[in-house]
Amino acid sequence: MEQPRIDRPRVDRPRPARHQAAGAAPLPPNGVPHSPTGKKGHPVSVRLFLRDTSTVFSREFVPVLREPLGLLFTMGQPLLFLFLFGPLLAGTQSFEGQGSPWQWFVPGILIMMCLSGPMMAGYSLLVELIGGSMERMLVTPLNRTAMLVGRTMKEFVILLAQAALIIVLAVPLGFRPHLPGVLTGLAILVVFGIGLGSLSFVLAIASSPSGNLFYGVTQLVLFPLMLLSGVLLPMDFGPAWLQAAAALNPVTHIVEAERALFSGRFADLSVLYGMLWACVVAAVGLAMGTRAMRRGI
Amino acid sequence: MIHARGLTRRFKVGRGVVDAVRGLDIDVERGQLVAFLGPNGAGKSTSLRMLTSLLPPTSGTATVAGRDVVSDPAGVRARIGYVGQKNSAGENFRVRDELVTQARCYGLRRAEARRRADEVLALLDLEALATRKPGTLSGGQRRRLDIALGLIHRPGLLFLDEPSTGLDPQSRANIWEHILRLRAEHGTTLFLTTHYLEEADTMAERVVIIDHGRIIADGTAEQLKGELAGDRVTVTVHDEPEAARAAEVAARIAGSDAVTVERRTVRLRVPHAGRTLPEYLRSLDASGVKVATAETARPTLDDVFLALTGRSLRESDESHGTATHGA
Numbered sequence: 001m002e003q004p005r006i007d008r009p010r011v012d013r014p015r016p017a018r019h020q021a022a023g024a025a026p027l028p029p030n031g032v033p034h035s036p037t038g039k040k041g042h043p044v045s046v047r048l049f050l051r052d053t054s055t056v057f058s059r060e061f062v063p064v065l066r067e068p069l070g071l072l073f074t075m076g077q078p079l080l081f082l083f084l085f086g087p088l089l090a091g092t093q094s095f096e097g098q099g100s101p102w103q104w105f106v107p108g109i110l111i112m113m114c115l116s117g118p119m120m121a122g123y124s125l126l127v128e129l130i131g132g133s134m135e136r137m138l139v140t141p142l143n144r145t146a147m148l149v150g151r152t153m154k155e156f157v158i159l160l161a162q163a164a165l166i167i168v169l170a171v172p173l174g175f176r177p178h179l180p181g182v183l184t185g186l187a188i189l190v191v192f193g194i195g196l197g198s199l200s201f202v203l204a205i206a207s208s209p210s211g212n213l214f215y216g217v218t219q220l221v222l223f224p225l226m227l228l229s230g231v232l233l234p235m236d237f238g239p240a241w242l243q244a245a246a247a248l249n250p251v252t253h254i255v256e257a258e259r260a261l262f263s264g265r266f267a268d269l270s271v272l273y274g275m276l277w278a279c280v281v282a283a284v285g286l287a288m289g290t291r292a293m294r295r296g297i
Numbered sequence: 298m299i300h301a302r303g304l305t306r307r308f309k310v311g312r313g314v315v316d317a318v319r320g321l322d323i324d325v326e327r328g329q330l331v332a333f334l335g336p337n338g339a340g341k342s343t344s345l346r347m348l349t350s351l352l353p354p355t356s357g358t359a360t361v362a363g364r365d366v367v368s369d370p371a372g373v374r375a376r377i378g379y380v381g382q383k384n385s386a387g388e389n390f391r392v393r394d395e396l397v398t399q400a401r402c403y404g405l406r407r408a409e410a411r412r413r414a415d416e417v418l419a420l421l422d423l424e425a426l427a428t429r430k431p432g433t434l435s436g437g438q439r440r441r442l443d444i445a446l447g448l449i450h451r452p453g454l455l456f457l458d459e460p461s462t463g464l465d466p467q468s469r470a471n472i473w474e475h476i477l478r479l480r481a482e483h484g485t486t487l488f489l490t491t492h493y494l495e496e497a498d499t500m501a502e503r504v505v506i507i508d509h510g511r512i513i514a515d516g517t518a519e520q521l522k523g524e525l526a527g528d529r530v531t532v533t534v535h536d537e538p539e540a541a542r543a544a545e546v547a548a549r550i551a552g553s554d555a556v557t558v559e560r561r562t563v564r565l566r567v568p569h570a571g572r573t574l575p576e577y578l579r580s581l582d583a584s585g586v587k588v589a590t591a592e593t594a595r596p597t598l599d600d601v602f603l604a605l606t607g608r609s610l611r612e613s614d615e616s617h618g619t620a621t622h623g624a
Contacts, residue, residue, distance in 0.1 A: 055401040063389045124389075132383025133395075136446055139349050139379040140402035141371045 052143040056150025060124075061157065075162050078113050082106075082166055085232070086173065102175035107258035108231040110163050110189060111251065115226055118193050119218050121155045122200025129208040144293035145286065152197030156190050163189070178264030184271075185261035192254055192278035198285030205292045229255050250277040298454050298486045299325035299348060304357035305510075306343050317343040319510040321357070325488060325503075327453070330480055332501030333490040334598065336610055340510040341490040342382065345458050348488070349379045362454050375403065378452035382459050385443040386431040392442055393418065393427040396449060403450040417445040421475055437468030444475060455479070457489035461496060469493075473500060494598045494610060506602060513605050518598060525604045526596035527554060528570035530577065532563045533589045543588075546580050561589075570594075 064070065086109075090101045128134040137147065163186060167177055200218070207214035226232075228242070229251035235243055246252045257274020265271070304321035307314050318340040325331050333341050346352040348361050350370035358365065364372035386395045393414055400410035418424045421441040431439055440460065447455055460476065461469040477500065479485050491497050497504050498518045506514040506521070514521050532547075534540050543563045547556045550573060556565040567573040570593035581588055602610040 051404075052402075055398065058401070059390070059394070059398040062394055063391075066391070128387055131388065132381045132385050132443075133387040135351065135381045135383070136379070136385035136399070136443075137402055139351055139374055139377075139381075140399065141374045141404065142402040 049143050049146055052146035053150040053153065055142065056147055057153045060151055060154035064154070064158065074158065075165065077116075078109050078162055078166055079169070081109050081112065082169060082173075086170075089233075090174070100174045100176065102170055102173055103263055104234070104259060106166065106170045106175050106177075107185065107262050108255060109166055110185075111229065111231050111255050111258060112226060113159055113162055113166075114189050114193050115196065115222055115251070117155045117159045118152060118197035119200050119222060121151050121197045122204040122214065122218070125151065125201050126204035126208060126211050126214050129204060130211060138293075145290045147293060148198050148201050148286065148289045149194065151201070152194045155197060156193055159189070159193065160186060177262060181261040181264045181266065184266070185258045188254065188257060188261070188274055188278045191275075191282045195278070195281035195283070195285035198289035199281070202285070202288045202292045225249060225251050228252065231255055250281055253277045298327050298329075299323060299359070299361050299488065301348065301359040302357055304344065304347055304359055305355045306340075306347060306352065307355045316510055318347070318354075321347075321507075321510075321512060323505065323512065323515075325486065327486055328480075328484050329503055330487045330501050331489070331503045331505060332497035333488065333505050333507060334492065334494070334497045334602075334610075335490075335507035336492065339507045341492075341507055342458055343510075344507070345379075345456055345488075345490060349377060349456050350374055351379075375450075376452060376454065378447035378450065378455040380443050380447040380455070380457045380460060382462070384431060384439050385446045386439070388430065388432055391428050391430060392423060392434075395431075395442075396445060399446045399449045405450070413449055417448050420448070421445045435468075436464050437471055440464060440468070440472055441475065444472070448479070451483070452485070454486040454488070457487065459490055459492070461491070461493065469496075476500075492610070498598050504598065506598075506605065508602075508606055514601060521598065521601045522596040523568065526600035527552075527566040527568050528573075528596060529594045529600070530565050530567055530570050530574055531590075531592045531594070532577070532581070533561050533591075534563070535561065535587055535589055537561060539586050542584060543581055543586050546584055546586070547577065550577055550580070566596075 086102065086105050089105050125134065138144075167175070167182065171177070203214055203217055204211075207217075228235075228246045228249045230246060231251070235246045235252070238246070253270065253273045254277055255274075256270040257268075257272075257278075260266075260268035260270050260274075301321050301323045304318060305316065306318040307316050309315075321340075321344055333344065335341050343352065347354045348359055348366065350361075350366045350373045353367060358367070360366070361373045362376035364370075364376065366373050386392065390398070396414035396417060397407075397410045400413045401407070405413060415424075418427055421444060423438065423441055423445060426434060426438060426442075431442065434442065444457070444460070447457070457476070461472050464472065473496070476487065476489075480487055489501075502517060504514075504516065504518050504521060505512055514525060516524070530547075532543060534543050537560060540558050540561050540563055544556050544558045547553055547563060547565045550565075550567065552568045552573070554566045556563065558564075574591060574593055578588060578591060599610045602608070
């Protein structure tokens with residue numbers, strides 16, 4: 001059998017084939033440091049990072065392809081919101097100057113999905129931490145950050161598919177998407193979601209092995225974050241203290257940025273704030289996530 | 298393959314600290330099969346997790362497969378295989394998919410990863426289960442899958458944490474068959490933990506006993522038993538006064554130890570029962586003691602542990618069970 005090929009540049013020499021049976025050549029050791037501590041921004045480490053991310057992503061995504069029916073179930077909830085809650089809002093006609101209520105509501109549904117999707121990623125990580133499959137991957141040279149990003153990417157492919165479906169279904173109801181705006185809005189969502197996903201991974205790691213902390217915190221944090229962001233109803237009608245609290249909630253700014261973008265108002269200041277908040281959440285999430293992964297689980 | 302010096306690990310538990318490992322020194326040469334034996338909570342798994350770079354040591358150094366676990370964990374990871382205590386395969390994934398993923402984690406290209414997955418499936422008799430999910434496998438099959446995952450990159454050094462725990466005797470035997478074949482065919486260095494005494498005794502050529510985070514004995518099972526425990530000789534006589542006299546005679550035998558009398562039964566330990574028993578029986582005869590029955594028994598590793606710690610490994614297993622989680 002020929003030497004297995006490894007798509008990673010080798011720095012050191014392959015070991016001589018001692019102790020190995022004639023049929024089985026040893027795999028050459030990986031000479032390149034796998035962690036991003038190696039050389040940040042170096043093309044080799046970037047390529048390895050992308051490869052590892054794709055490894056993790058494929059692992060997570062293959063079961064979705066094998067059982068696409070499961071995907072339909074996860075798409076059920078946002079569709080219910082669209083059809084059973086959306087018409088209620090559409091009937092209120094209290095969206096002065098914002099055009100159709102759908103213009104206002106559809107970005108909200110997307111944010112709701114964006115909050116719950118990455119949290120599910122944390123949940124699946126928690127299950128793997130409690131079992132042994134995470135440990136098995138941690139003992140490979142797989143890049144730690146790639147483990148986080150690859151998993152979140154999978155949640156986002158699903159989220160983007162759901163978002164596309166919701167947008168398409170909302171058009172007959174009266175939603176008028178501004179295409180470049182929608183694309184920019186989805187990009188912000190992806191950045192925000194990667195950050196949220198990483199934070200939920202940090203939480204999952206902190207919660208293992210019992211997992212109680214995870215369930216408690218996701219319930220206690222997720223719901224207030226959603227209610228305080230004006231996803232379902234405009235905050236404008238709330239008391240001042242509620243509006244003040246909402247102003248401190250990053251999700252509020254992202255929702256507002258999405259609403260502006262979906263209507264094509266690129267110059268709106270909320271777009272800038274939303275982008276900044278998405279980047280902050282992503283940076284904090286990835287930094288904490290990578291640290292948690294490195295410190296050992 | 299493994300050189301560790303002064304390895305320690307301290308865990309914070311609530312407000313206190315637990316020293317799970319307190320100064321581990323060990324050297325394992327290429328091709329050895331080492332069994333790490335000790336009660337639950339002795340520090341076996343913690344040691345293993347440090348040697349496999351999963352857990353940074355609190356202090357001390359370790360070189361594994363030529364790489365430092367602290368300064369080059371990625372280098373260690375690329376060269377070793379590790380089969381943990383729990384099931385390695387994810388519940389939502391098919392057996393073969395997980396094997397391919399694992400190969401990709403080690404940097405193999407897609408086509409090569411698939412080929413390698415098929416090889417280990419064949420190696421561990423898992424071919425028929427390739428498209429199943431782990432939840433549908435039996436305990437023994439799942440354990441074989443765990444080992445297959447650990448072997449996907451053909452490591453020269455494989456760590457196994459309790460590879461046969463929780464399996465029925467037949468599956469245990471089957472797992473051992475695979476482990477031993479691995480060693481015979483590929484010369485893989487094997488480092489495993491177990492709390493099955495019989496396993497360590499019969500399978501490993503070197504037994505390292507750990508207790509309270511320290512190595513307390515290290516050698517072949519035979520050496521340990523010969524040096525630390527010795528054979529057991531049990532003699533019964535016809536009445537209690539004779540038993541007392543038999544015990545006196547026993548105490549005079551060179552190398553005898555731990556002489557006890559219990560009603561008409563006398564027990565003692567000697568380095569070589571085969572040599573000592575005839576001599577003892579002759580001496581008893583000369584002293585006029587009539588022997589009813591005489592037996593000898595080879596010591597077990599439990600006797601070794603008992604001699605070293607004053608506790609039986611089986612008992613301390615129970616009392617220690619919940620003391621330190623996963624340590």
